[in-house]
Amino acid sequence: MSVHDLRPAGEPSTWGARHAHDPTVVRDDDGMYYMFSTDAVANSENIPAGVHIRTSRDLVIWHFTGTAFDGVPRPARDWSGATGLWAPEVVRWPGAGWHMYYSASTFGSNTSAIGLATAPHPSGPWQDRGLVVATRSGVNTQNAIDAAITFGADGAPWLTYGSFFSGIYTLPLDPASGRPLQEGDLGSLIARRHPSVEGALEGAFIMYRPDQDRYMLFASYDSLFNSYNLRVAAADHITGPYRDVRGLSMTDLEAPPASIGTKVLGSHRFDGATGWLAPGHNSVLTQDGPDGGEEHFLVHHVRFADDPSQHIVQLRRLFFNAAGWPVVSPQPYAGREREVLGSAQQLSGRWRVVRFDPDSTDLVDAVPLELESDSHEPFDGGPAAVRLRADGLDLDAVVFGSWDWSRGEAALSFSGIDRHGVAWCGTKGA
Structure with a gap:
C-alpha cells in the first residue's frame, strides 16, 4: 500500500495500517504478525468497538481481521462508561498463552480501568478476566490507562501505566495470574510533568536490555492531536529513577518541562514529501534478526501533516548507539529486501x-x-x-x-x- 493512498475511513477491510492508534505488534509461532490497537477513529461512523486486530506476514502490508471483543466488556464499561477500548497491550505469558491488558475510559477523565483478557492464540478467542487496576476521579490522582508489560531482570512481570493527571506508575504482577501482587496496588511513580504543561505525558513503554542490565523508558509528550513526540530515559531498576542522556530525572519538576527526556522522534518531513506529524504512543517489537542477534522495531502511530485527521501505524528500525541509548530510523520500515x-x-x-x-x-x-x-x-x-x-x-x-x-x-x-x-x-x- 502506498503511504499516499488515503481514502475515507469507510470499510475496515480497506484500511491497511491506517486509522489506528496506540499500536502493539506481536509475532506468533507460525510467523504471522498481529497488531492490536485502539478501536476509535475520529470523525467516522459504524466503527466496530472491542480492540482492533490486524495481521501481516511482512510488517508492511496489514489486513484488518476484526475485534477481540464484541464491544466493551461489561466490568470495564460499568466502571468507566467507555464506549470503546484504548491502547491494548498483548504479550505472550509464560506457560499460559497470551495476555491482553486493555484500557477503558472517556476523554479527559481519570475514572478509568485496565482490564485483563486471555487467549490461547493472538487471534483469540479472547476471554475477559475483569479489571486489574482501576482509578476514580476525585479519589485517585492516577489515571489507569495505557498499560505496558515488562519482564524484568529476574523474569518477573511488571505493569506500567498512566497519563496526564499525576504521571506514569509501575507495579509488580503475580507471575501466575497476571494480576497485581497486592490487590489495590497503584504502583510507584516513575515519570511526571509539570502542571504548567498539564502533565502532558502518556503512552509509556519500558524495555529491559539484558546486555546493559538497564531499563529503557519510552514515553509520549504533549498532545496526541498535533504535538506528540517520543522521549526516552534509562534506569538501573524498573522502579527508577529514570534519567535522560543529560542526567535529568523524569520526575523532576524544577527543570523546564520540555528539557526532560531525550527526544528521539518528532514531527518531520523529507524533500517536501509527506510530513509525519505527532508520532507517539509507541511499543517495541523485538525478534530474532537475520544475523542471529536481536532486531528491534519501534511501533507507533503518526498523523499526516496535510490532513491531521488521518492516521497510520509505522514501524521504524530501532538501534542502540555506542553509549547504549536508543536511536530511531528517520525512514519508516518498508521491508527487508x-x-x-x-x-x-x-x-x-x-x-x-x-x-x-x-x-x-x-x-x-x-x-x-x-x-x-x-x-x-x-x-x-x-x-x-x-x-x-x-x-x-x-x-x-x-x-x-x-x-x-x-x-x-x-x-x-x-x-x-x-x-x-x-x-x-x-x-x-x-
Missing part, C-alpha cells in the same frame, strides 16, 4: 538531516549537511555504530540501510545523539 543498498557508500558526504529540538513541537524539514566519518571504508548496509561529525557537531550514531520514501529508493540512513543530548537523524543524498 527494499533496504538493501545497490552498492557500498562512503559515510562522509552530503546528508539530509533532521534535528529533534526538545524545545519545539514544530514539524521539522530535513536540511542538507556535510558530515564526516573517521571510517574511510565503503559501507554496505550495516547496522554499525559510528561517529559522524560536522563543525561543532559530534554524533554517537548508528548507520544502516533504509528505504528512502521521498525518493523511492534504497538509501543509507543514520540516527544518533550529540554531546548535548539532542537526537539527529538523516538519509544520504544531496
Whole structure:
C-alpha cells in the first residue's frame, strides 16, 4: 500500500495500517504478525468497538481481521462508561498463552480501568478476566490507562501505566495470574510533568536490555492531536529513577518541562514529501534478526501533516548507539529486501538531516549537511555504530540501510545523539 493512498475511513477491510492508534505488534509461532490497537477513529461512523486486530506476514502490508471483543466488556464499561477500548497491550505469558491488558475510559477523565483478557492464540478467542487496576476521579490522582508489560531482570512481570493527571506508575504482577501482587496496588511513580504543561505525558513503554542490565523508558509528550513526540530515559531498576542522556530525572519538576527526556522522534518531513506529524504512543517489537542477534522495531502511530485527521501505524528500525541509548530510523520500515543498498557508500558526504529540538513541537524539514566519518571504508548496509561529525557537531550514531520514501529508493540512513543530548537523524543524498 502506498503511504499516499488515503481514502475515507469507510470499510475496515480497506484500511491497511491506517486509522489506528496506540499500536502493539506481536509475532506468533507460525510467523504471522498481529497488531492490536485502539478501536476509535475520529470523525467516522459504524466503527466496530472491542480492540482492533490486524495481521501481516511482512510488517508492511496489514489486513484488518476484526475485534477481540464484541464491544466493551461489561466490568470495564460499568466502571468507566467507555464506549470503546484504548491502547491494548498483548504479550505472550509464560506457560499460559497470551495476555491482553486493555484500557477503558472517556476523554479527559481519570475514572478509568485496565482490564485483563486471555487467549490461547493472538487471534483469540479472547476471554475477559475483569479489571486489574482501576482509578476514580476525585479519589485517585492516577489515571489507569495505557498499560505496558515488562519482564524484568529476574523474569518477573511488571505493569506500567498512566497519563496526564499525576504521571506514569509501575507495579509488580503475580507471575501466575497476571494480576497485581497486592490487590489495590497503584504502583510507584516513575515519570511526571509539570502542571504548567498539564502533565502532558502518556503512552509509556519500558524495555529491559539484558546486555546493559538497564531499563529503557519510552514515553509520549504533549498532545496526541498535533504535538506528540517520543522521549526516552534509562534506569538501573524498573522502579527508577529514570534519567535522560543529560542526567535529568523524569520526575523532576524544577527543570523546564520540555528539557526532560531525550527526544528521539518528532514531527518531520523529507524533500517536501509527506510530513509525519505527532508520532507517539509507541511499543517495541523485538525478534530474532537475520544475523542471529536481536532486531528491534519501534511501533507507533503518526498523523499526516496535510490532513491531521488521518492516521497510520509505522514501524521504524530501532538501534542502540555506542553509549547504549536508543536511536530511531528517520525512514519508516518498508521491508527487508527494499533496504538493501545497490552498492557500498562512503559515510562522509552530503546528508539530509533532521534535528529533534526538545524545545519545539514544530514539524521539522530535513536540511542538507556535510558530515564526516573517521571510517574511510565503503559501507554496505550495516547496522554499525559510528561517529559522524560536522563543525561543532559530534554524533554517537548508528548507520544502516533504509528505504528512502521521498525518493523511492534504497538509501543509507543514520540516527544518533550529540554531546548535548539532542537526537539527529538523516538519509544520504544531496
